[in-house]
Amino acid sequence: MSEVLTSREGAVLTITLNRPDVFNALNHALHAALRAALEDAADPTVRAVVITGAGRGFCAGQDLREFSDLGTSIEDALEETYHPNIRLVRGLAKPVIAAVNGPAAGAGFSLACACDVRVASSAATFVPGFIGIGLAPDSGGTLFIQRLLGYARAFEWMCSNRRLDADEAHALGLVSEVIPAETFEARVAALAAEWAERPTVAVGLTKQLLDHAHHATLDEQLALEARLQQGAVDSADFAEGLSAFLEKRPPSFTGA
Numbered sequence: 127m128s129e130v131l132t133s134r135e136g137a138v139l140t141i142t143l144n145r146p147d148v149f150n151a152l153n154h155a156l157h158a159a160l161r162a163a164l165e166d167a168a169d170p171t172v173r174a175v176v177i178t179g180a181g182r183g184f185c186a187g188q189d190l191r192e193f194s195d196l197g198t199s200i201e202d203a204l205e206e207t208y209h210p211n212i213r214l215v216r217g218l219a220k221p222v223i224a225a226v227n228g229p230a231a232g233a234g235f236s237l238a239c240a241c242d243v244r245v246a247s248s249a250a251t252f253v254p255g256f257i258g259i260g261l262a263p264d265s266g267g268t269l270f271i272q273r274l275l276g277y278a279r280a281f282e283w284m285c286s287n288r289r290l291d292a293d294e295a296h297a298l299g300l301v302s303e304v305i306p307a308e309t310f311e312a313r314v315a316a317l318a319a320e321w322a323e324r325p326t327v328a329v330g331l332t333k334q335l336l337d338h339a340h341h342a343t344l345d346e347q348l349a350l351e352a353r354l355q356q357g358a359v360d361s362a363d364f365a366e367g368l369s370a371f372l373e374k375r376p377p378s379f380t381g382a
Contacts, residue, residue, distance in 0.1 A: 128144060129153070130163050132163050132166065135319075137173035138176060138315070138318040141163045141164070145189075146179070146181025148189060149183030149184075149228070150180060150183050150186060152208075153192045154192065154207065161211050164211060173321070173322040173323075175222045178225035178227055181228070185234025185237060185238075187233040187235070188233055190259075204264055204265075208233060209265075211237070215237070216240060221324075221333070222241040222242050223241060223245065223321065225245055226238055226244060226252075226301065227307075228247065229250070229252075229253070237265060239271055243317075243321075244300065245302060245313075246295060247304075247307045248292050248305065249292070249310075250291075251290065252289070253287060254267070256284070257287045279298065283298075292304045323379060325381070326379070326382075327358055327382070361382065362380060
């Protein structure tokens with residue numbers, strides 16, 4: 127059985143972590159399969175990506191049964207397994223949606239926070255995980271969660287290891303929407319289709335600009351905005367968007 131499943135519906139690629147018996151805990155095989163799926167997601171005909179979990183969980187984080195058998199230092203292991211996939215998520219020039227269908231913990235929650243959009247099933251729960259076993263966080267969690275919550279809330283919550291339900295996560299701003307479990311898959315499909323209909327070039331450039339903004343001076347950000355806006359002006363979607371605006375009709379973007 128493959129540790130990661132992929133399916134395609136129009137311009138939407140869905141990547142499903144597939145170790146449901148262990149709540150999709152991360153091991154070497156899953157990391158490798160996820161990396162291959164994320165590399166495939168760079169295909170320009172894919173205009174939105176969904177990451178979700180099989181069974182009752184999103185991702186429980188590291189499979190601790192494999193933790194003691196890494197065969198290398200923690201630093202090297204992270205660079206070989208976790209880091210490439212987090213970089214791939216952030217590097218995709220298109221929206222990546224975390225469809226959190228159940229528990230998300232540890233590095234599994236960090237993976238969800240690396241995505242651009244997070245929606246939660248009413249059955250989802252969120253827990254930092256690391257402090258509970260005496261570890262510092264990894265997989266970019268401290269970067270992404272601080273961006274989402276601010277330093278004080280991020281520090282207090284990650285160090286408390288308190289479990290949040292979906293409504294609490296929504297109230298804090300960790301997820302943008304809570305969806306009843308019985309309609310979760312249908313709503314995620316509809317949401318992903320909406321994202322796939324947007325001007326993909328402009329969406330990808332906006333993602334790049336927002337990532338850059340966290341460490342840029344004003345002049346650096348203004349310069350990058352100007353340079354990337356030139357790239358958007360040269361796109362077919364900009365031509366379509368401008369024509370649609372002038373003709374007072376809805377635009378029909380193609381992602382080009």
